[in-house]
Amino acid sequence: MNILVCVKQVPDTTEIKIDPHSNTLIRTGVPSILNPFDAYALEMAVRLKEKNGGTVTAISMGPEQAKNVLKECLSVGADQAFLVSDRIFGGSDTLATSYILSAAICKLGEFDVIFCGKQAIDGDTAQVGPELAEHLDIAQVTYVAEVEATDRILTVLREIDERYEKIETQIPTLLTVNKTAFEPRYPTVKSKLTANRTTINTITSADLDLDLTRIGLKGSPTKVKKTFVPVQRKKGLRIMENSGRQSAIRLVEVLLDAKII
Amino acid sequence: MHTFESYKHIWIFIECQAGTPKKVGLELLSPGRELANKCGEKLIAVIIGENTQQIAKDAISYGADEAIAVTGKAYHSYSTDAYSHALTTLVEKYKPSVLLLGATGNGRDLAPRIACRLKTGLTADCTALAMDEESGNVAWTRPAFGGNLMATISCPDCRPQIGTVRPGVFRCAEYDRSRTGTVIEEDIPIEPYFIRTKVLEIIQSMSKEEVNLEEAKVIVSGGRGLGDPKNFVIIQQLADVFGGAVGSSRAAVDAGWISHAHQVGQTGKTVQPQLYIACGISGAIQHVAGMSSADTIIAINKDPDAPIFKVADYGVVGDLFEIIPVFVEEIRRLHETL
Amino acid sequence: MNYLMTDEQKELQAMVREFVAKELTPVSMEYDKKGEFPSAVWKKAVEMGLHILSVPEEHGGSGLNTETYVILNEEIARGDAGFAVSLGACHLATWPALLGGTKEQIHLYYDTLVTGKMMAFCLTEPEAGSDASACRTTAKKVGDEYIIDGAKCFITNGGLAELYTVFAVTDKEAGTRGISAFIVERNRPGISIGKEEDKMGIRLSNTTEVIFQNVKIPAANLIGKEGQGYKLALMTLDRTRAIGSSSAIGIAQAAIDLSLAYAKERVTFGKPLSKNQAIQFMLADMEIQTQAARLLVRNSARLMDQGIINGRMSAAAKTFAGDNAVKVALDAIQIFGGYGYSREYPVEKLLRDAKIYQIFEGTNQIQRMIVSGHLLRV
Numbered sequence: 001m002n003i004l005v006c007v008k009q010v011p012d013t014t015e016i017k018i019d020p021h022s023n024t025l026i027r028t029g030v031p032s033i034l035n036p037f038d039a040y041a042l043e044m045a046v047r048l049k050e051k052n053g054g055t056v057t058a059i060s061m062g063p064e065q066a067k068n069v070l071k072e073c074l075s076v077g078a079d080q081a082f083l084v085s086d087r088i089f090g091g092s093d094t095l096a097t098s099y100i101l102s103a104a105i106c107k108l109g110e111f112d113v114i115f116c117g118k119q120a121i122d123g124d125t126a127q128v129g130p131e132l133a134e135h136l137d138i139a140q141v142t143y144v145a146e147v148e149a150t151d152r153i154l155t156v157l158r159e160i161d162e163r164y165e166k167i168e169t170q171i172p173t174l175l176t177v178n179k180t181a182f183e184p185r186y187p188t189v190k191s192k193l194t195a196n197r198t199t200i201n202t203i204t205s206a207d208l209d210l211d212l213t214r215i216g217l218k219g220s221p222t223k224v225k226k227t228f229v230p231v232q233r234k235k236g237l238r239i240m241e242n243s244g245r246q247s248a249i250r251l252v253e254v255l256l257d258a259k260i261i
Numbered sequence: 262m263h264t265f266e267s268y269k270h271i272w273i274f275i276e277c278q279a280g281t282p283k284k285v286g287l288e289l290l291s292p293g294r295e296l297a298n299k300c301g302e303k304l305i306a307v308i309i310g311e312n313t314q315q316i317a318k319d320a321i322s323y324g325a326d327e328a329i330a331v332t333g334k335a336y337h338s339y340s341t342d343a344y345s346h347a348l349t350t351l352v353e354k355y356k357p358s359v360l361l362l363g364a365t366g367n368g369r370d371l372a373p374r375i376a377c378r379l380k381t382g383l384t385a386d387c388t389a390l391a392m393d394e395e396s397g398n399v400a401w402t403r404p405a406f407g408g409n410l411m412a413t414i415s416c417p418d419c420r421p422q423i424g425t426v427r428p429g430v431f432r433c434a435e436y437d438r439s440r441t442g443t444v445i446e447e448d449i450p451i452e453p454y455f456i457r458t459k460v461l462e463i464i465q466s467m468s469k470e471e472v473n474l475e476e477a478k479v480i481v482s483g484g485r486g487l488g489d490p491k492n493f494v495i496i497q498q499l500a501d502v503f504g505g506a507v508g509s510s511r512a513a514v515d516a517g518w519i520s521h522a523h524q525v526g527q528t529g530k531t532v533q534p535q536l537y538i539a540c541g542i543s544g545a546i547q548h549v550a551g552m553s554s555a556d557t558i559i560a561i562n563k564d565p566d567a568p569i570f571k572v573a574d575y576g577v578v579g580d581l582f583e584i585i586p587v588f589v590e591e592i593r594r595l596h597e598t599l
Numbered sequence: 600m601n602y603l604m605t606d607e608q609k610e611l612q613a614m615v616r617e618f619v620a621k622e623l624t625p626v627s628m629e630y631d632k633k634g635e636f637p638s639a640v641w642k643k644a645v646e647m648g649l650h651i652l653s654v655p656e657e658h659g660g661s662g663l664n665t666e667t668y669v670i671l672n673e674e675i676a677r678g679d680a681g682f683a684v685s686l687g688a689c690h691l692a693t694w695p696a697l698l699g700g701t702k703e704q705i706h707l708y709y710d711t712l713v714t715g716k717m718m719a720f721c722l723t724e725p726e727a728g729s730d731a732s733a734c735r736t737t738a739k740k741v742g743d744e745y746i747i748d749g750a751k752c753f754i755t756n757g758g759l760a761e762l763y764t765v766f767a768v769t770d771k772e773a774g775t776r777g778i779s780a781f782i783v784e785r786n787r788p789g790i791s792i793g794k795e796e797d798k799m800g801i802r803l804s805n806t807t808e809v810i811f812q813n814v815k816i817p818a819a820n821l822i823g824k825e826g827q828g829y830k831l832a833l834m835t836l837d838r839t840r841a842i843g844s845s846s847a848i849g850i851a852q853a854a855i856d857l858s859l860a861y862a863k864e865r866v867t868f869g870k871p872l873s874k875n876q877a878i879q880f881m882l883a884d885m886e887i888q889t890q891a892a893r894l895l896v897r898n899s900a901r902l903m904d905q906g907i908i909n910g911r912m913s914a915a916a917k918t919f920a921g922d923n924a925v926k927v928a929l930d931a932i933q934i935f936g937g938y939g940y941s942r943e944y945p946v947e948k949l950l951r952d953a954k955i956y957q958i959f960e961g962t963n964q965i966q967r968m969i970v971s972g973h974l975l976r977v
Contacts, residue, residue, distance in 0.1 A: 227411065260557050
């Protein structure tokens with residue numbers, strides 16, 4: 001099977017701090033990581049390859065340093081990796097990004113299954129996956145927790161709201177992955193060394209036949225007007241009485257007072 | 262500056278399941294009403310599925326001026342291909358200025374697909390909407406960076422402007438039975454082979470109560486502090502007295518104590534209930550990211566230094582096995598006296 | 600700590616650090632209490648390839664050089680020294696064959712190691728510790744076989760090993776030149792595991808008596824020639840003592856990390872401990888000495904990578920690293936105060952783990968004999 005995984009390098013949003021003076025995000029010194037949902041997607045893809053045979057290709061659109069997460073992908077089961085990068089791609093919203101990615105994917109060849117993480121933890125939009133499927137005119141299933149493939153049929157378990165749906169679709173299909181029951185594997189010393197020796201090729205705008213009005217800021221229908229740090233919750237009330245019983249009673253008292261209950 | 266004279270009116274997509282509307286669609290009629298009033302246009306509910314006539318009536322009673330309904334065997338249950346076909350056909354025919362969808366699993370499946378097909382802008386998971394009457398541009402405000410940053414987005418050059426909104430962000434208007442409005446039935450045939458996905462089976466989640474975490478008004482969550490999976494029973498008891506849902510931290514899910522469907526947090530669900538009670542949960546940032554938009558947060562933990570106390574409005578330091586049963590008792594007593 | 604490391608070394612270090620923090624450190628106190636070997640963690644370490652870091656690539660290993668090995672071993676020991684010792688003992692057992700064995704013998708060790716099975720180096724006996732020449736285990740040549748009889752003690756991986764490298768007397772009259780080295784497979788009849796040592800520290804490692812009663816092995820299991828065993832043992836220790844003491848650096852670093860975190864949090868007399876100059880100076884000295892120890896160890900490793908075996912340097916490195924680990928662990932307990940004395944906090948374990956580094960692989964007294972011996976020989 002020809003499997004593709006779309007990944008993104010994101011800041012570790014759990015490490016982001018707010019500058020109390022300027023009330024802005026401190027982005028320097030925040031480590032960059034492989035988007036956690038993409039890590040689950042990659043693990044699912046590699047397991048599918050291990051069961052059904054084939055190759056796993058990792059692709060990412062980003063600046064040069066995004067090669068670090070592609071290297072990570074190579075050390076945990078991806079067979080090859082490509083970076084899609086060019087200054088003129090800068091400022092692209094999800095529509096422009098998915099357009100560029102779809103052009104790069106078409107250039108690489110035909111894929112049976114395309115995996116994406118359900119959303120990136122910086123943008124949090126969950127839009128690129130389905131938009132990519134639309135550009136490529138292939139079927140999509142979102143929030144996938146499990147997948148099996150037999151010949152051209154894919155059977156997926158979709159986790160949505162409070163239930164699961166078992167869905168059947170045919171290749172080619174794009175799947176966006178939520179959290180899987182299994183954790184992504186560790187690299188091994190050997191796989192890390194091999195990954196370091198593998199070349200990651202960059203695809204630039206010169207390699208693609210793009211409509212320039214559909215990329216970058218120009219190609220982005222959504223525009224960011226402003227950003228601000230949300231109002232922080234004010235300090236809460238601490239209850240610690242002599243016994244658990246008394247604490248519970250005090251809690252109910254204050255909740256009644258504040259009309260919460 | 263673009264003028265979109267041919268694009269008019271505010272559309273709310275009412276997602277349905279088995280002939281029942283999902284609450285979020287009806288909730289969105291409230292901000293929709295405000296937007297429509299501001300620019301002097303109509304508020305139109307779009308319903309695709311079964312039992313559309315009744316749902317259309319409800320939508321109108323909750324504030325819609327009109328409704329457009331699409332039924333047919335192909336639309337009885339959700340599929341990306343059928344619904345995106347129907348919705349884009351309707352949009353291309355009627356040209357709405359704004360389209361709102363609930364940010365449910367299917368909403369977030371459908372919205373980007375159609376935004377791409379229509380080559381327009383989509384803003385996801387909005388927490389606030391505003392309208393600039395002159396330009397007719399909506400200002401969409403939404404969280405990014407796991408909630409650490411808010412961004413205000415607009416879509417000035419394309420129409421329709423599309424946005425998804427989470428359940429519980431807005432409240433339904435008063436149900437006004439006297440409201441009337443036209444319901445247009447649209448017939449949108451679709452060849453079966455266009456629908457590339459097939460639902461083989463629906464598996465309900467393991468827990469017996471079916472309260473959707475994302476729509477729950479009260480959520481009581483348990484974490485590693487419970488010590489044992491069977492102690493989730495006291496979490497259930499506390500949830501029951503509030504008529505709420507049971508949530509969980511990642512630690513409890515990873516330990517196999519409860520299914521992932523209950524997980525609140527970065528790799529689980531993001532919720533915005535009126536009341537969130539975290540029991541035996543330390544408050545790792547990944548968990549807090551999933552519940553910090555709750556109106557009121559109560560934390561119960563025996564470790565006074567647990568990070569959860571930084572976000573809790575009411576922090577109770579103590580043994581949850583002593584506190585929760587008394588808490589449950591007190592609430593029961595209050596219910597009886599009412 | 601990042602000075603003079605290649606990018607690849609830094610990446611591997613980060614990877615091992617993450618693995619240790621997730622899989623080893625969280626369980627080490629629990630296993631220490633029980634004195635049990637963590638087989639589940641061993642399995643995961645084998646999956647990652649931590650057991651064959653320096654095994655040549657053509658034999659299935661990662662072919663990392665000695666310098667990279669000590670960098671990674673320090674990370675493992677930072678999580679738990681006993682676990683690092685268990686890994687290291689397998690390499691210890693392999694060295695005699697690497698130094699004096701046949702190609703087939705080397706292949707046997709590597710093939711066994713690659714599958715994740717363990718090995719043990721059996722030199723020490725109840726009457727032969729520092730004085731290894733007082734070895735009493737015998738190997739009698741009978742026809743095409745040797746018969747091994749004797750008891751070894753304090754053997755790391757004794758109860759878990761698949762292969763034992765056993766030193767036994769083949770010629771009683773020849774003194775140290777009468778000791779030979781043998782490969783003894785676990786499944787040979789007559790091998791029994793005696794008592795398991797209830798140790799002060801490195802309790803995650805399995806240390807036992809190994810008893811050989813009329814154990815018959817083919818003559819081909821002799822490593823090198825008869826009488827070369829003592830020399831092979833000393834040559835082995837010359838090579839492994841500095842590498843092994845990278846674990847002592849790991850212990851010291853763990854002690855520093857814990858002390859730093861505690862000193863920043865713990866408030867006494869209205870301010871964090873770390874605001875007191877006495878504590879600051881303690882932390883500084885812990886850091887200075889550990890850096891020095893680390894450099895001695897890394898330098899020994901680099902010399903080995905250049906093909907230079909400098910017994911004096913490696914003895915110096917081992918002595919300094921071992922003494923330092925004990926001192927830094929003691930200081931860490933002092934910084935933690937009363938809590939440092941409690942088994943519920945992780946620092947007292949570091950002292951218990953550190954002490955062995957002044958004792959095994961040649962006591963620090965023997966090391967001083969080695970250093971002065973080198974100095975005075977010239």
